[in-house]
Structure formats: structure tokens, C-alpha cells
Amino acid sequence: MRLLPVDEIQIDLPIVNDSGGAERAERCDAAANRARILAVAERLMSVRGVAEVTMADIARAAGVGQGTLYRRFANKGELSLALMDRQFREFQDTVMRQINWMVGARAARLGQLEWVLESLIGFAEKHSALLCEAERGGVDVPNAGPQAPPMMWQYLTIRGLLQAAVDAGEVSRETDVPVTADMLLAPLHPSTFSFYRRARGYSIERINAALRRIVGHLPR
Amino acid sequence: MRLLPVDEIQIDLPIVNDSGGAERAERCDAAANRARILAVAERLMSVRGVAEVTMADIARAAGVGQGTLYRRFANKGELSLALMDRQFREFQDTVMRQINWMVGARAARLGQLEWVLESLIGFAEKHSALLCEAERGGVDVPNAGPQAPPMMWQYLTIRGLLQAAVDAGEVSRETDVPVTADMLLAPLHPSTFSFYRRARGYSIERINAALRRIVGHLPR
DNA sequence: ACTTTAAGTGGACAATTGTCCGCTTCGTGT
């Protein structure tokens, strides 16, 4: 993950880089195993539910040892994230393209921010089970939990748009952009969002509307 | 936990009821064990750190079986919560008394809300390790995790004050009070707050200021 | 004092995550 300036839209938005490029290629037996593991995991989880499948189940069904499984995916969260990888990239593409289009249409920055948050709510809803698994992982472990690239991308995107809104004078220059971006995202943390939906029973529309009101009324 | 109308301040604020009152009293050997367990747990955790002490450690050091330990405290979270019980009650008292005083002084509802949030930030900071343990526990398990009485009290208090602010015309009547209250609290969820402090490195002051700006600019 | 019984007790056991480490195999350089 690194920051790239996207000239057309004059703000810094993140892109996810699939690899540093410097690492040695994966051995092909290993690649075959990885593919098999992912296929098996997807099938098992879709049949029995994400939380009801254990790492041992997956290893057994894929015909590999647990050591092999853990060599590829450091923990269940990383595996869950890998299962979403393609859909996440597509989601990311869609969002970036839409942002570019909105910029072309001279849309307000805050409007873009609201649109992205709504999209993120949709994504959180669709993949809440996998995301909840992915969320676990030490808070300070570099590439796990909230620091995993997809979560980081969400944060950097929101932060970038909020900063753009500040630069455009739509939001006060006093705003603490990094902290505020985190706060806008806090209700979308997988376990929090899942709590709202299941335990509190809030509809997606209510969640979206309430968040929109907050964003739409940031100072200035 | 039930709601009581507090007449002096004309809003519904929650109080925690220690027990329904109908249950048979605890056998005295059991009470002694509970006290010993709590004392031992407190000592072990203060010496080695909350996360580094296991339930088995505590049972061993307290001279009871694990079954006994789990009979009193259904999981590590409940034990952690019990360790905070006294400090939490004192905190709760302080907050309620301050609210009453502020009401007497005709302070703005939003000001009260901001003050409570600041207090909650202080509490989250002081007890973050124990709160992080307490947080774990299924999202839909009635009295665990986010549904545990102390968390519920936080939520009901914030929601009550926000509703009062709406009733007083300080915030738009369109506001979705339950959802918005949850969103104001989301950044204070133990693991989220801990992430801000440790991984992001935000100071308490920045967190408080950013939250205050959001509260202070809710619509209307 | 004696009986009764619900509550309490303890430790074995299940379930799960994640680690370790000796053995195997790929693929690369010679």
C-alpha cells in the first residue's frame, strides 16, 4: 500500500499494490495448494457459515496439514480477507471510477464523501461475516485487523476526501482530518456494524441517514 | 437494569440495579471463593498485565477448580467487568450527580452531552485493558459484550441526553436519536479506542476535540 | 440431631487457534 497523487482529482487517494514486486515467485505446488485451500474454504463457509468452519476443517478438506494452511494464511482473518480479495478489488475499482466521474461533474466533496460512506455500508452489509473474522488480529500487528490493506484503503479514502472537502472550503480548516475520518468510519467497523444490524435491529437506511446527517453538518 | 424517570431533570436516565432481589442468597463458602477469586485476579493482573493472565492461572492461584471459577464468572469478560465494578459505580455516581448539578444550573443539553462524552473518554483510557477483555462476548449474547449493563448504561445515558437536546430544540427533531447515540459512542468502543491511542497515536485531547466538534454541530 | 437438596466444587475433557520442527521437494546454478 502506498499513496499516489491522482492528478485528475487533485487529491491523494490510496491504491493497493498487490506486491512490492521484489519477492521471489511462489513455488507452483504451493500455488496449487493455495488455490485449493481457497476453493475449499469458500465452499465450506458458504455451506456451513463462516464462523462454523475451523482452520482444521479447511486443512482436512483441502488435504493439507495445518502447518501448510498457516504458512499461507497467518490466521483465520487473513484467509477470510483473501476470500474477499476479488470482490474487494472490484468494489475498490467501482468506487475510484465513480469518484473520478463525480470530480469531472464538479460534485461537492462532501457529496462524494457521503456517497463513498454509503457504498462502504453496502459492502459491510454484504460481507459482514467474513469481515468480522478478518477484524480479529492484534491492534498493533502491522498487517492484521484494522491495519490490513483493505481497512487501510477505506480509511485513506475517507481521509483523502475529507481533506479535499477541507481544502475546498466545504469544511472548517480547524477540522482534525485524520481523527474525524476515523470517527466517521467507526460505526462501520465490522463487529460494530454487525451489532447495529443484529442486536439493535437498525436498518441500513437508518444507519446511512444518521451518518449522512453527521457528515453533512461538519463545522463550516 | 431498568429505566427510571428522574423527575428533577425531566429525562429518562438509566440506573443499574444490582439484582432483581428475588434470587436466593449466595452460599457463604461461595461468597468467600468469589472474594478470593477477585482479589487474586486483581493482584495477578496488576502484576503481569490483564491479557497475560489466563483463567487457569487465576483458578490455580485462588486454589479453586476451573469449574468453580466459571460458575461465578461465565467468561473472562465478566470477570474483568466484575473487577471494575466498584470504580464503575463510583464513576456512574459522579456522572449522575454532575448531570443533576448541570441541570440545576440550566446548562445546555449539548454541553452536558459533551461533558459526559469527555468523562467516558477518561474512563475508557483508564480501564482500557479491562474493557477490551470485557468487550469480547457474542454480539447477541444478552448480558455480554456490548450488551453488558455498564455498556448499556453508557448508551442509555448518551441517548437520554441526546433526546433531551432534541426536546429542548437544540438539535433537529428529525434526528434519529437511538442510531446517532450509538454513532457518538462508536469511537469509544474499547478496542476502537485502544486502536486510536496505540496504533494511530491520537492523544486524548485530539479525540475529545474531534468528537466535540461533531456533537456541537449536529443539525439545527 | 437428622434428612434432604439445591448449590457448590474440581478436575478431566472438548474445541479451537496457532506454533514448531524434522522431513521432503522444487527449481536453479553448474
Add this chain to the structure above:
DNA sequence: ACACGAAGCGGACAATTGTCCACTTAAAGT
């Protein structure tokens, strides 16, 4: 072709949380 080292492999094992259940005991009624 062949040797060699890094990468891969797998299953035993450690750690931890939480459950179960046969046994024990406090304390209330007679």
C-alpha cells in the same frame, strides 16, 4: 544430470477458553 538450499509440507503439540458431570457440603425444614 546433479547437488544443494530455500521453500514447502504435515502432523504433533502447546496454549487457552469454556463445558460437563460425578461428588461434596452448607443450611433449611422436621
